[in-house]
Amino acid sequence: MSNRPSTPLLDKVQSPADMKSLSDAQLVQLAGELRAETISAVSETGGHLGAGLGVVELTVALHAVFDAPKDKIIWDVSHQSYPHKILTGRRDRIRTLRQEGGLSGFTKRSESPYDPFGTAHSSTSISAALGFAAARDLGGHCEGGLGDAIAVIGDGALSGGMAFEAMNNAGHLKKRLFVILNDNEMSIAEPVGAMSSYLSRLYAGEPFQELKAAAKGAVSLLPEPFREGAKRAKDMLKHMTVGGTLFEELGFSYVGPIDGHDMDQLLAVLRTVKARAHGPVLIHAITKKGKGYAPAERAQDKGHATARFDVVTGKQAKAPSNAPSYTSVFADTLVGLAAKDPKICAVTAAMPDGTGLNRFMERYASRCFDVGIAEQHAVTFSAGLAAGGMRPFCAIYSTFLQRGYDQVVHDVAIQRLPVRFAIDRAGLVGADGATHAGSFDVAFLANLPDFVVMAAADEAELVRMVVTAAEYDAGPIAFRFPRGEGVGVEIPVGAKPLEIGKARMIRQGKGVALLSLGTRLQEVTLAAEALAARGISPTVVDARFAKPLDEEMILGLARDHEALITIEEGAIGGFGSHVAQLLAEHGIFDSGLKYRSMVLPDIFIDQASPKAMYDVAGLNAKDIEAKVLSVLGVASIGTQRA
Numbered sequence: 327m328s329n330r331p332s333t334p335l336l337d338k339v340q341s342p343a344d345m346k347s348l349s350d351a352q353l354v355q356l357a358g359e360l361r362a363e364t365i366s367a368v369s370e371t372g373g374h375l376g377a378g379l380g381v382v383e384l385t386v387a388l389h390a391v392f393d394a395p396k397d398k399i400i401w402d403v404s405h406q407s408y409p410h411k412i413l414t415g416r417r418d419r420i421r422t423l424r425q426e427g428g429l430s431g432f433t434k435r436s437e438s439p440y441d442p443f444g445t446a447h448s449s450t451s452i453s454a455a456l457g458f459a460a461a462r463d464l465g466g467h468c469e470g471g472l473g474d475a476i477a478v479i480g481d482g483a484l485s486g487g488m489a490f491e492a493m494n495n496a497g498h499l500k501k502r503l504f505v506i507l508n509d510n511e512m513s514i515a516e517p518v519g520a521m522s523s524y525l526s527r528l529y530a531g532e533p534f535q536e537l538k539a540a541a542k543g544a545v546s547l548l549p550e551p552f553r554e555g556a557k558r559a560k561d562m563l564k565h566m567t568v569g570g571t572l573f574e575e576l577g578f579s580y581v582g583p584i585d586g587h588d589m590d591q592l593l594a595v596l597r598t599v600k601a602r603a604h605g606p607v608l609i610h611a612i613t614k615k616g617k618g619y620a621p622a623e624r625a626q627d628k629g630h631a632t633a634r635f636d637v638v639t640g641k642q643a644k645a646p647s648n649a650p651s652y653t654s655v656f657a658d659t660l661v662g663l664a665a666k667d668p669k670i671c672a673v674t675a676a677m678p679d680g681t682g683l684n685r686f687m688e689r690y691a692s693r694c695f696d697v698g699i700a701e702q703h704a705v706t707f708s709a710g711l712a713a714g715g716m717r718p719f720c721a722i723y724s725t726f727l728q729r730g731y732d733q734v735v736h737d738v739a740i741q742r743l744p745v746r747f748a749i750d751r752a753g754l755v756g757a758d759g760a761t762h763a764g765s766f767d768v769a770f771l772a773n774l775p776d777f778v779v780m781a782a783a784d785e786a787e788l789v790r791m792v793v794t795a796a797e798y799d800a801g802p803i804a805f806r807f808p809r810g811e812g813v814g815v816e817i818p819v820g821a822k823p824l825e826i827g828k829a830r831m832i833r834q835g836k837g838v839a840l841l842s843l844g845t846r847l848q849e850v851t852l853a854a855e856a857l858a859a860r861g862i863s864p865t866v867v868d869a870r871f872a873k874p875l876d877e878e879m880i881l882g883l884a885r886d887h888e889a890l891i892t893i894e895e896g897a898i899g900g901f902g903s904h905v906a907q908l909l910a911e912h913g914i915f916d917s918g919l920k921y922r923s924m925v926l927p928d929i930f931i932d933q934a935s936p937k938a939m940y941d942v943a944g945l946n947a948k949d950i951e952a953k954v955l956s957v958l959g960v961a962s963i964g965t966q967r968a
């Protein structure tokens with residue numbers, strides 16, 4: 327308790343209603359206390375720190391001026407929503423952030439009426455806010471009522487196409503809607519792209535800005551005090567660009583740039599737009615990621631994501647690692663291959679560090695592309711690279727590839743273009759929870775004609791799959807691997823490509839065959855060892871490929887065993903379904919094979935440690951063991967011991 331900050335004013339705020347009686351000066355004090363509380367909480371839980379610190383003043387100002395939950399404040403990505411959670415009745419649980427049974431690290435409708443819309447994937451906030459605004463104008467109803475709709479979106483998230491689709495539509499519908507552009511000149515890494523440069527020019531004082539500043543525009547939106555000539559307002563006006571921006575062209579009134587840490591400016595602008603706006607308004611606030619906490623401000627990623635840390639020193643508590651991460655094994659292998667093959671290139675959607683492609687970027691900058699938070703574009707851009715004779719590796723987390731699915735189907739698969747998909751964070755991911763789980767990629771890729779889909783069982787297999795993908799020019803190919811460290815096996819040197827569609831026998835047994843896809847193989851092996859102690863000796867096979875299936879091997883297993891069980895870290899409709907289809911087509915079930923398919927359950931699993939999440943999923947060694955026993959009709963583990 328002693329390291330908790332003193333927060334006398336914050337202690338009195340149970341909900342935003344308690345802020346309404348505070349003076350502007352007290353709101354400044356509240357922001358200071360909120361910042362200290364956020365730092366203190368994240369030091370205990372780990373999580374997204376920098377983004378939240380950058381919006382502390384904005385959070386206070388929004389809740390002071392608007393009336394949530396009637397007014398809908400929608401945080402894009404919502405990794406910056408911890409201060410919002412503290413102010414909206416969740417302070418007592420803020421130190422459970424991202425833990426099992428605790429608060430989500432993102433906004434979540436089921437968690438609070440103050441979270442009107444769940445997010446975690448970026449660039450959705452303007453669309454959702456516009457939907458609320460349209461529902462309001464059509465007489466819709468929802469919890470807390472329907473008032474103003476406010477989207478808070480970062481400059482990084484603004485690089486996602488959906489944000490533009492929404493602004494285009496909002497400018498057309500002309501509904502009263504507020505978009506706050508939280509511009510900290512940072513994404514997770516340095517922001518990229520022409521939009522980012524454009525935003526910088528908006529406040530860089532270049533001639534462009536001066537011209538635009540003089541232009542006419544949304545003068546009617548100017549705070550009243552501006553016209554009255556109050557000194558402070560005059561100073562603000564000097565910094566304000568009105569009209570003529572890209573946003574204006576899209577039909578928004580543009581107000582800004584304003585200092586997103588200056589409470590007086592924020593309150594004045596928000597009060598004015600609230601009182602006077604009719605159509606869509608974009609407020610451009612300049613903020614600093616990590617603001618007010620020196621170790622975060624100094625860090626390269628501005629404290630984007632952190633482990634638990636010591637508040638005084640900023641030192642993070644990171645567990646020592648025993649094996650290299652899958653991400654680094656992928657990246658190092660690819661960099662090695664790129665040295666020999668100038669056609670290999672790499673594409674990331676704003677995740678150069680997360681995908682390991684920063685290593686590729688350092689060595690081969692001209693062949694490495696960070697396209698911004700733009701997965702759809704990343705996929706089609708890779709398709710273009712492939713059509714142009716390059717060998718693109720499109721490295722996207724499983725969960726984010728979902729956004730580029732039509733591009734995978736329409737631009738890559740139908741044209742049989744050899745795009746190599748490196749799918750990181752496959753399977754359950756832990757603290758980020760359901761929104762980030764990599765559950766669906768096998769299901770949504772293996773159903774596409776001529777797609778090759780592989781899953782690495784360990785880091786040595788990952789190396790082989792990267793090599794296989796590099797050499798495969800016949801069409802699209804994907805390999806998936808999980809978050810975290812490998813299992814510590816030796817990394818092969820000079821690995822040869824795998825034969826497409828061939829599984830690998832791990833141990834030959836009898837009675838029951840365990841056919842594993844991906845890194846559950848470790849749990850399968852543990853289960854097989856436990857079963858051996860009971861006199862049951864399963865055959866264990868690493869499928870390697872979800873598509874094409876090793877039909878010969880699988881049909882052979884079915885023929886030679888009483889029972890066949892598939893195990894995978896993916897949702898229903900994936901590998902196990904393909905195996906079932908194969909067996910059904912060959913009439914195997916007619917002769918009585920006992921077949922089971924262990925997949926992720928048909929629920930969205932909340933955040934916990936990956937191990938605990940796999941317990942919920944029933945995919946750990948004990949679950950596999952129990953499944954074998956039940957299929958073979960042997961008493962279950964519990965009963966037998968009793």
Ligand SMILES: Cc1ncc(C[n+]2csc(CCOP(=O)(O)OP(=O)(O)O)c2C)c(N)n1
Binds near residue numbers: 484
């Ligand atoms: C569709 C999608 N792709 C990638 C990510 C991973 N991601 C989380 S936050 C982030 C950067 C967001 O930058 P910005 O919007 O500027 O917010 P900041 O963190 O700078 O406050 C990225 C790329 C995501 N959440 N969603």
